[in-house]
Amino acid sequence: MALIVQKFGGSSVADAERIMNVADIITDTYKKGNDVIVVVSAQGDTTDDLIKKAKEINQDPSKREMDVLLSSGEQISIALLAMAIEKLGYPVVSLLGWQAGFNTNSTYGAARIKKIKTDRLINEIGRKNIVIVAGFQGLCKYDDVTTLGRGGSDSSAVAIAAALHADRCQIFTDVEGVYTADPRKVKNVSRLDEITYDEMLELATLGAQVLNNRSVEIAKKYNVKLEVLSSITRVPGTIVREAVKMEKMFIRGVTKDTNVARISLIEVPDVPGIAFKIFSRLAAKKINVDIILQSVGRDNTKDIAFTVSKDNAADAVALFEGSDLLKGAKIKCDTDIAKVSVVGAGMESHPGTAATMFEALFNVDINIQMISTSEIKISVLIDKDEADKAVAAVHAAFFPEE
Amino acid sequence: MALIVQKFGGSSVADAERIMNVADIITDTYKKGNDVIVVVSAQGDTTDDLIKKAKEINQDPSKREMDVLLSSGEQISIALLAMAIEKLGYPVVSLLGWQAGFNTNSTYGAARIKKIKTDRLINEIGRKNIVIVAGFQGLCKYDDVTTLGRGGSDSSAVAIAAALHADRCQIFTDVEGVYTADPRKVKNVSRLDEITYDEMLELATLGAQVLNNRSVEIAKKYNVKLEVLSSITRVPGTIVREAVKMEKMFIRGVTKDTNVARISLIEVPDVPGIAFKIFSRLAAKKINVDIILQSVGRDNTKDIAFTVSKDNAADAVALFEGSDLLKGAKIKCDTDIAKVSVVGAGMESHPGTAATMFEALFNVDINIQMISTSEIKISVLIDKDEADKAVAAVHAAFFPEE
Secondary structure (H helix, E strand, O other), rough: EEEEEEEEHHHHHHHHHHHHHHHHHHHHHOOOOOOOEEOOOOOOOOOHHHHHHHHHOOOOHHHHHHHHHHHHHHHHHHHHHHHHHOOOOOEEEEEEOOOOOOOOOOOOOOEEEEOOOOHHHHHHHHHHEEEEEEEOOOEOOOOOOOOOOOOHHHHHHHHHHHHHHOEEEEEEOOOOOOOOOOOOOOOOOEOOOOEHHHHHHHHHOOOOOOOOOHHOOOHHHOOEEEEEEOOOOOOOEEEEEEEOOOOOOOOOOOEEEOOOOEEEEEEEEEOHHHHHHHHHHHHOOOOOOEEEEEOOOOEEEEEEEEEEEEHHHHHHHHHHOOOOHHHOOEEEEEOEEEEEEEEEEHHHHHOOOOHHHHHHHHHOOOOOEEEEEEEOEEEEEEEEHHHHHHHHHHHHHHHHOO | EEEEEEEEHHHOOOHHHHHHHHHHHHHHHOOOOOEEEEEEOOOOOHHHHHHHHHHHHHOOOOOOHHHHHHHHHHHHHHHHHHHHHOOOOOEEEOOOOOOOEEEEEEOOOOOEEEOOOHHHHHHHHHHEEEEEEOOOOEOOOOEEHHHHEOOOHHOOOOOOOOOOOOOOEEEEEOOOOOOOOOOOOOOOEEEEEEEEEEHHHHHOOOOOOOOHHHHHHHHOOOOOOOEEEEOOOOOOOOEOOOOOOOOOOOOOOOEOOOOEEEEEEEEEEOOHHHHHHHHHHHOOOOOOOOEEHHHEOOOOOEEEEEEEEEEHHHHHHHHHHOOHHOOEEEEEEEEOEEEEEEEEHHHHHOHHHHHHHHOOOOOOOOOOOOOEEEEEEEEEEEEEEEHHHHHHHHHHHHOOOO
16 A cells, blocks of 8 residues: 555646546556545646636736636636546545645745645545645745646645655656657657656756656655656556666657747956856846856957746846946847757766767758757757757667667 | 725626726725725636536535535636736735635535634735625635535625624625516516615515525624615615614515425325424425415325425425325425515505405416415415516506506
8 A cells, every 4th residue: 555646737637538537547546555645737728718817807917816816727627526536436535725735935926835734635645535636726824825837736746745755656647758759749759667857857947848847856855756657548657766777778868948048148348247247137037047158258348148938038138128237238039949958867978979969960950059068968059940850860869760 | 984895796797898897896985995895706607617517527526526616716706806906006905715714614515604704804904905805605614615505695795794894785786776576577666775684585585686685684683784786887776774764665575486396295194293294304404495385184184285495396305205204195396386475564564465465466367376474575376487477467566657
């Protein structure tokens, strides 16, 4: 007997039929003698529909009221899923974020989980109930409902697994696990049986869209054994855990991310501390910067370019437009770009990874605009239109057809 | 400066335009220097849509999960209304039932308000916020969300007005107040400027559908000054309060109720205590009985007939079918009936009210099946198809065209 936390996303509970399918998976797990806590997201397009309703009334509603509105989405899905499990004849109870004990900070719209008060969860499990928890939401110190931001249901599930020392946290998706590249786009991809937290983190950050990266961070910190698997095929998925042995394969996967914008500050005065001032100003606005490139100075000026996520691009530009700091430097913002990356913990002991990647891109005539590397990944910035071609070429170079 | 509680029903917040209209009414009241607490229902058909979703999954879901599901409806409407008020530039905060301090018993689906913990409401009012409260919902001692049953938002509003000693509780509807009969069906009706709690109670119970009767009971108990008025025309409505003077008009109105079923138990053994046993069995199932009629005994049997609301009819029949108690008596259930009533506190001092009513019905050839009277009302049971004709005839008899 084990304690298993399962998470199902919005597409898994989009209609009555899919909800019954999810109820089957849950009760199969419960029947085997396990305690089961389930985290669900809002159904299908509910969140988008609610945002549309809000915008009809107010283009710029407060984040507090937006959280009240959006958290109703999970409320509907937990109730419907609980009803499906009732129909199958199993004991079940649904809990909203605040009932499940989720305490967050008060950053409405993008709250961080501070603590889970586990009394109610433990109590319901003790009564042999299957517990259905609304993901993505919690309660702040002002007794207000908060949401964790998009993808927050993954974090909700991992946080419960961490707080209750669950034996496993299963994240159900529409693919069978983590692949060497997006199986919907690239041919000859392989599913990984295992991957480390760090590798998964790089993949998540780089737009693999299988797991929200915040959830992987929590899993790593509390050593939660994660499994990414399909809600359709019912075969074992990919296990995410601490590295135990180094496998033969040194590259885990190839990903692309098109949610990226490059801001170029051209002819910035070349004075001491200018880079510090630029990036601390971005940090103060909580804008995350990814790749940074600084040219060699010339004529007492230099060029500084950096990438941010697309939704931060306008804010980032606004920070510098007409600013005294840059003394008339030109500002350019480019959103027609994509970031393509290879990830793998074995990379650092395999020289030539970068060379292989760059050669593959050169062979298909793709120009590299920026480069960034870490111990376990190499990313390049290229033209957006060439992203899929780039992923296919790089994947073929590292995973030749057998 | 006064504290005013306002309640808006689902049709008043059905779409963005109507929500903006309601926001106008609220901020007009606030601008005049009043503290304003607003109670709203779920938008238009939201509740029915949610029930449909549930039934697709489970024909007989638990009431607990149904409450989790249905309470999301008000959650959406309070957030949208708060956003509309934000747009008009006024300080506002939305509160769910449990945030507003609504403690109820744990009769899921039809919970009773036990107490309102007013701390948060008082705090928000003190900060000069317009407060938008989700009607129809509360929290029971198990920390579970409960709903008050249909029409519960009226009770929510009156309960807040009672708990905070509000100067007035305004119930906004799609009519301009309380009329001598349904203005959508009967000609020459008059709007009442004032009506007593008791009269309103009889009208509410009898299906006038202006105010939920539970809310009138609370208003009477705590002496809350109620006003029923239109959210469209912005003219004074009908004030509901304790009788202060007896007015000339002795009949307040004529109503019909078609949500009624008659159960007839025919040839019941005529033994002592049989009526007690029948009605205590109904009471144990919490089935309210309205009119009761018992025939004179004959051949050691008698007939007992009573009316219940339509949704209780099947349960009531099931209680007696094949029951030892009745020893082979026949059971009949008739739902093609309607109850038509005249209500007025002046009735008892005006002999001949019953005669006037019966004569009006006789003149249009309507057969009376059962009769029930109280100090302030006379009800008759008639064929359902003749209900509208009966209301028109009785109304014309008491309120002749001028």
